[in-house]
Amino acid sequence: MTTNEFDQDAAGAADLGKLEENLEKLEGLTKRLAKVMSHKRNVPASLQGPGQDLYMKAATAYMAEMMHNPAKMIEHQVGYWGKTLKHYVEAQNQIAHGKLEPPEDTGPSDPRFSNPLWDSHPFFNFMKQQYLLNAEAMQESLGGLEGLSERDRQRLDYFSRQIVDMLAPTNFLATNPDALEKAVETQGQSLVDGLENLVRDLEANQGELIVSLADKSAFKVGENIGTTPGQVVFRNRMLELIQYTPTTETVHEIPLVIFPPWINKFYILDLNAQKSLIKWLVDQGFTVFVTSWVNPDASYADVTLDTYVEEGYLAAIEAAKTICGTKKVNTVGYCIAGTTLSATLGVMKRRKDTSINSATFFTTMTDFSDPGEVGVFLADDFVDGLEAECAATGILDRFYMARTFSFLRSNDLIYKPAIKSYMMGETPPAFDLLFWNGDGTNLPGKMAVQYLRELCQGNQLAAGGFNVCGETVDLKDVTVPLCAVACETDHIAAWKSSYRGVQQMGSKDKTFILAGSGHIAGIVNPPAKKKYGHWTNPEIGLTAEDWRDSADAHEGSWWPKWQAWLAEKSGKQVPARAPGGPGFEPICPAPGTYVSAAPKL
Template identity: 40%
Template sequence: MVGVVPEARHSAAAPGAAGAPASDPELSRLNFAGRLLLEAASPANFLQTNPELLNRTAAESGQNLIRGLKHWLEDAQRAVSGARPAGSEQFEVGKEVAVTPGKVVFRNRLIELLQYAPQTPEVYAEPVLITPAWIMKYYILDLSPRNSLVRYLVEKGHTVFMISWKNPGAADRELGMDDYLQLGFFDALAQVRRLVPQRQVHAVGYCIGGTLLAIAAAALAQAGDVPFASLTLLAAQTDFSEPGELSVFITPSQIAMLEAMMEKSGVLESERMGAAFALLRSRDLLWKPAVDQYMRGERPKLNDLMAWNADGTRMPRRMHSEYLERLYLKNELARGEFTVRGERIDLSCLRAPLFVVGTETDHVAPWRSVYKVRDLTRSADYTFLLTSGGHNAGIVSGPLHPRRRHRMLTWSNATARLSYSLRPWMWPKSGPRNSGSMP
């Protein structure tokens, strides 16, 4: 409880700042800076003002601090050498995570397309195409077997395709949003339709992969092409008018600073983005781990999600600048001003059934922002699922997770659901099962 009361008082007082609306950007930045200062100055972060640490140090004759110093030196060495955090080596890709059997069926300069065959005698005719965010490694949805959406789907008889984005380098600096649409989603969809012809596709997009999916689906609909049996958006924004705390990092001056930084390297390094995300939850992601490891002398036990989170990717200069300016700052997609191949994108053209998932404590894509796609489309079949957890843990949440809860809202009715609702929603829309395996 040390340090909690001042932070609680700050949270209670900040929204009531005289003369400033709660949505005022300057107030949001001031509130954020104040919270960061309070969390950094918390008595819990210092040996002299943390009774529990003092008692432990006395009981262990300072051995906890010696272990902590060793941990700090190891972490510093890893940081300098570019190695991943301690413990992440226990989750090697292809051995402990990303172990669902699959194969690469297509590649170009930007993506690899992975195909996972169903593991049942009878299979659903319509395939599933998953588009993860390009700021994350694809296996976020194929972690260890108990935490793998891909494994869950193939065990239920679905053929699954997954886009794996290339980790860009300096030579990719001029890849933009149009390239990510064409070389990424459109090329992947074309291959899925080639391998599973004459079938509609269940398309799933996670985070900005979901934003890309919505843009692509609207562009296809405007051209008279309707390839989707359903669209699933996982923690994905289409209206950025309420972007949440992440907006404190997205201002014209901040973008100009990022562009100057990326001009030399051609990319935004993953550490920059990771640091911004960590600041959004500095008490949990910065200060508490530091106290545990360097003062208590205890290494955290990494899980598959934590190991994945340490495996970051870079972003091309042009794409990242376009994404921040056009979607976050100007909100072009929600305003109907976003263009693809010179044509404006109108999300109201979307007619496919929509399944949208938001998470209660998402600092990256707040659920109220995620929900707004309802007002931008004309889908007559709209389901919104609000789940506990944050941007990653709330999505990577299997049917047997003991501490997860879900609430589901449909177009015409709101009901409470405590079950894992993605699969039951997909069943009636997947068509009949057929004997044998897909290509």
């Protein structure tokens, strides 16, 4: 035997040994998988998909279309079968002539099919083109149905797209060339690593699949994320109030109190020194307070929006005023916290409380007459299920919120990361924004149902009046100077809906800014990055479409424009304030304890 032959045999034996080792690992992982699935979370059927009435309406509309307009249906079917059969014949013809290459591919470009094999390999190209033809046929068939309300049409379109996206050939190992190539290159190690990732995610979520989007071991709040210096200066059962340490010798007299959403953690505004809106505001000479909301457990079951207003907003505002020795504060509300800030301003107006000098709303919905994409989950079938879940457990578990928002961008937030993690065996990236995205919180049961029923479904702030803290308020009660920032591609708070809410507010001093990008990236957009432009237009009376068409475009971040607006509302310069004061001595350093405390479940 030659040395070369010996080396080849040794390499083959090593590969075989590696394969056997991986097979043993697969056996162990399979046992873990079976164990976690045997204790799978019981998710009510009402929260697994839309009610059967939606499909019955679609089926009825389809049958009516067949009866009353058969030519249209026949034309659609003939067109679909014609394209499918033509492509099949062309593929067969290539093989018959000895050409191991696909027929001409004139289909649309799709980032899911970026591997060159999707275009050059006969099998993969056939799978891709047939999938795209089927997807097109389904969308055209359902999109052309008559006899459905616009809301039902939107929901049918959304949930049918979910099915189409789920069935993409990229989502299956046997038809994903990237995953197959990686498995061969690694002697199956990628599949072992992928199964390990899958089992880990299932174990972390009681058998339900929530894809890990970021490497959780890469971040620790207070160490490399959420690190702007400050002190917790007030605490109650609802929040910790953080006051940040000044970095300038003087500051604006009127402090700023920021209310982040309690669906996630406040440090989205303090990811790191380069991205932190909080640090940037401190460096511009503002005294900044931020609320860090509690992560509620079942003991918070009876907490309502009244509690958030009284023990959250009003308590934080009073503390900031006392600490700074001012009669007024400026405020910011982000997402659901902006909606609740609107209600709080109404309560304060009814009580003749003039503590708010100005209000800023980040990606805030107050008029839910057209809630946009998220509206597909606001029908009774889902809300009834959530209400039953809240009644049974006392909370709305963060699992449901995470899953809902992920499905609004399923290709980006479910299937793409699932392919990389479970098929390719890759470790999730060390990405701070995605780490934050996975660090959600529970919601008190009554508060969640109240928000869904009265504000989202009932649209009471914009139509009829919303009862909160013993007062009936509506958008006309928001009379302080205001600035609203919406995001162009926001899939949670549609910018046009945000704009319509601002139009109905009673303030005579309104500024509306449309930022590029989405719900998070559009807000967390520091000037130094020079990303995403923004648009302004003082004519708030226009329709949303006309406002956008006639708006002035600006390059880069909206932060400096808002900072100039806020500075005008913030008074003269005074000596910088150290955190805390008499009766509000510092309790602990920022980011506090609530941000990392787990609920007692």
